[in-house]
Amino acid sequence: MRRLLFLIICFLAPLFLFAQKVISININGSINPASAEYIHNAIEKAENEKAQCLLIHLNTPGGLLTSTRDIVGDMFKSTVPVVVYVFPAGAHAGSAGVFITLAANIAAMAPGTNIGAAHPVSLQGMPDTIMSEKIANDAAAFIRSIAVKRNRNIEWSQEAVRNSVALSEKEALEANVINYIADNDKDLLTQIDGKQIELDGGTKTLKTKNASVENYEMGFFQKVLNGLSDPNIAYMLMMIGFFGILFELFNPGLIFPGIVGVIALIFAFYSMSSMPVNYAGLSLIIFGIILFLLEIKIISHGLLAIGGALSVLLGSLFLFRNIPGENFASVSYSVIFAVTAVTTLFFLFVVGMGIKAQRAKPVIGMETFIGKTGEVIGQLEPKGIIKVNGEIWNAESLSDKINIGEKIIVRAIKNLTLYVEKI
Secondary structure, eight states: OOOHHHHHHHHHHHHHHHHOEEEEEESSOOOHHHHHHHHHHHHHHHHHTSSSEEEEEBBBBOOOOOHHHHHHHHHOOOOOEEEEEEOSSTTEEETTTHHHHSSSSSSEEEEEEEEEEEOOOSSSSOOOOOHHHHHHHHHHHHHHHHHHHHHHOOOHHHHHHOOOEEHHHHHHTTTSSSEEEEESSSHHHHHHHHOOEEEEEEEEOOOTOEEEEEOOOOOOOHHHHHHHHHHHHHHHHHHHHHHHHHHHHHTTTTTTHHHHHHHHHHHHHHHHTTTTTHHHHHHHHHHHHHHHHHHSSSSOOOOOHHHHHHHHHHHHTBBBOOOOOOOOOOOOOHHHHHHHHHHHHIIIIIIHHHHHHHHHHSSSSGGGTTTTTEEEEEEEEEEEEEETTTTEEEEESSOBBTTTTTTEEEEETTTTTEEEOOO
């Protein structure tokens, strides 16, 4: 029995030791520092586990060119073949995605996908003509070097940068932009099986037909950073942070708004650390909030409120500065206008009503007697007795003697004595 078990182990061991593996990841969204770190870690994992290749499922509108350069550099240095697969149907490898697809050892697309439009743009419009030309030339040189290294269509690659041209999957295959069209992972791995790949460490022959596919997910903090890399989310977190802290300042002791505000601001600034923040825009937003506060405390007939709304609006539009060559999504105008409107209403109504309530005269307690009228029932010379609200009080006249039966008004109260004047 032991001999039989030993023979079985000896027979199966090579199957486990030499089992073929493919590491698979998904990039679905903008190219940012989080996705760059994710791909870097995936390449390291594929190298450490001696995987046949790293399969990157790509669907991106673009992103930061700096992060794209990091990704391309990691792909060029990889000792494991990198396969970029534009997937699923309807996916797009745009802008930064073009660079990443061309840099792969093997590039493939699913039916119903497209690639192209890699012209560098800035966050809020275009820079001046000379700078635009420099940016385009730099991006064209970068993509040309990628196309040369991977033996792809150099002319189209430059056109994608200079003229934002795009191709369907069939056109991309005919133009030598990609290597394969595949319906799914299994189809792709079957097609590339046996293909020889030139790497820095030598030539590797892929054995992927029967390879197992292991999905490698983003880490928790990478997912958080990837989600926070959306400028809309960063912008809203920042405004929520301001609201929370201000609400805590106007209502000391609530604690919860202050905690939420601080956490939201920390996340917002962490998110903005990877974005081209324009501090002039940030200053305008803060200045606008100050104007709203002044409107509540100072009668300006709405001028401060108008100035505050305009300042918040302009600051929101300019919150992220123009970074030449960075294909980065901007804050949605609908989000900006909605947040500006909510901010205006928040300060004019919510905070305004709160402060007015604080300034209102008390309705309970000793202070409620101030301003009340009553009748003298014990002559004030200057001290005596009065009747206010049906109650008998010790009183003292602030002026001349006041006779019994005369009407008085309460001006102050101290040590259970009402200080009054004759009406």
